[in-house]
Amino acid sequence: MSDTPGTNTDMNTDTAGSPEAKGPDELPDIEDSDVEKAAQETPRGLPLRVLNLEKRFGGITAVDGVSFEVEEGSLTGLIGPNGAGKSTTFNCITGVHEADGGRVLFKGDDITGRKPYEIADRGLVRTFQIARELEEMTVLENLMLAPRGQIGEKLYRSVTPGLRGEVIEQETEIREEVWETLEFFEIDHLAEEYAGNLSGGQRKLLELARALMVDPDVLLLDEPFAGVNPSLEAKLLEQIHTLREEGYTFLLVEHDIDLIMENCEHIIVMHQGKLLAEGPPEEIRNNDRVIDAYLGEDI
Numbered sequence: 001m002s003d004t005p006g007t008n009t010d011m012n013t014d015t016a017g018s019p020e021a022k023g024p025d026e027l028p029d030i031e032d033s034d035v036e037k038a039a040q041e042t043p044r045g046l047p048l049r050v051l052n053l054e055k056r057f058g059g060i061t062a063v064d065g066v067s068f069e070v071e072e073g074s075l076t077g078l079i080g081p082n083g084a085g086k087s088t089t090f091n092c093i094t095g096v097h098e099a100d101g102g103r104v105l106f107k108g109d110d111i112t113g114r115k116p117y118e119i120a121d122r123g124l125v126r127t128f129q130i131a132r133e134l135e136e137m138t139v140l141e142n143l144m145l146a147p148r149g150q151i152g153e154k155l156y157r158s159v160t161p162g163l164r165g166e167v168i169e170q171e172t173e174i175r176e177e178v179w180e181t182l183e184f185f186e187i188d189h190l191a192e193e194y195a196g197n198l199s200g201g202q203r204k205l206l207e208l209a210r211a212l213m214v215d216p217d218v219l220l221l222d223e224p225f226a227g228v229n230p231s232l233e234a235k236l237l238e239q240i241h242t243l244r245e246e247g248y249t250f251l252l253v254e255h256d257i258d259l260i261m262e263n264c265e266h267i268i269v270m271h272q273g274k275l276l277a278e279g280p281p282e283e284i285r286n287n288d289r290v291i292d293a294y295l296g297e298d299i
């Protein structure tokens with residue numbers, strides 16, 4: 001875990017590890033000047049800090065001044081009803097959307113407005129659905145294409161004989177890493193299968209495997225279990241917990257509340273673009289605002 005709790009500024013939203021859930025009443029508004037101050041004071045060890053994030057689409061404010069932190073080595077859940085702004089928040093964090101306001105700090109660096117590949121290259125990675133072009137490639141090829149720091153195919157074609165040896169050496173290393181990843185996710189038997197032929201659950205494993213090939217520090221997973229059968233879901237969860245024990249940090253958007261409650265130690269709840277509450281599962285489960293807005297009487 002981060003060695004930073006308690007070292008944040010007075011307007012922080014640092015509740016990871018705090019015993020009680022907090023709601024909007026306890027989470028003060030952040031002025032622009034405070035955002036600047038917080039950005040400067042954010043400890044470098046803190047993997048992800050979102051400050052006053054805003055995103056509008058025409059007349060819709062999809063994300064409305066959201067602030068939260070994700071602790072190192074944590075499995076943090078982001079939940080909320082349909083249209084709450086979860087995916088838009090993910091997209092703003094990872095550079096897919098340009099935020100209209102606020103800041104995203106990654107390991108103390110301001111990454112707001114950076115391109116997705118720059119953010120991924122720094123170690124903050126989200127999973128993406130397998131694109132159509134990738135469906136026509138094998139599972140092995142999908143992973144071979146993912147690693148960062150690779151001397152690309154274009155360069156390979158134009159390299160001098162001297163460089164070619166380096167490329168081959170690098171490709172051998174990548175191939176070994178790819179096989180290790182395939183075995184870790186138990187999809188090595190599918191290595192030569194076209195990605196387009198995989199089941200929904202197997203695709204989810206491949207998406208996560210591809211994201212891991214980028215060698216991230218923090219993984220953002222948007223509904224990683226959608227369409228995954230229970231046995232594959234259990235396997236995927238097991239792999240996520242194993243990775244977490246190895247030091248990876250996860251931020252997870254998921255509609256299955258029970259799954260989030262059972263697996264995440266910290267939960268962030270969004271509602272109508274705003275942060276509704278955050279805290280440990282038992283507090284979120286009993287939080288009146290969350291029950292009213294989202295969970296219902298039977299939770």
Ligand SMILES: Nc1ncnc2c1ncn2[C@@H]1O[C@H](COP(=O)(O)OP(=O)(O)OP(=O)(O)O)[C@@H](O)[C@H]1O
Pocket residue numbers: 057060061062080081082083084085086087088089
């Ligand atoms: N590209 C877009 N253009 C216009 N409006 C958008 C766009 N993306 C999201 N929105 C709107 O922003 C709001 C938040 O959407 P978002 O997808 O972030 O919510 P969500 O919490 O991820 O929902 P869900 O759980 O249904 O996926 C919604 O009102 C949605 O219609």
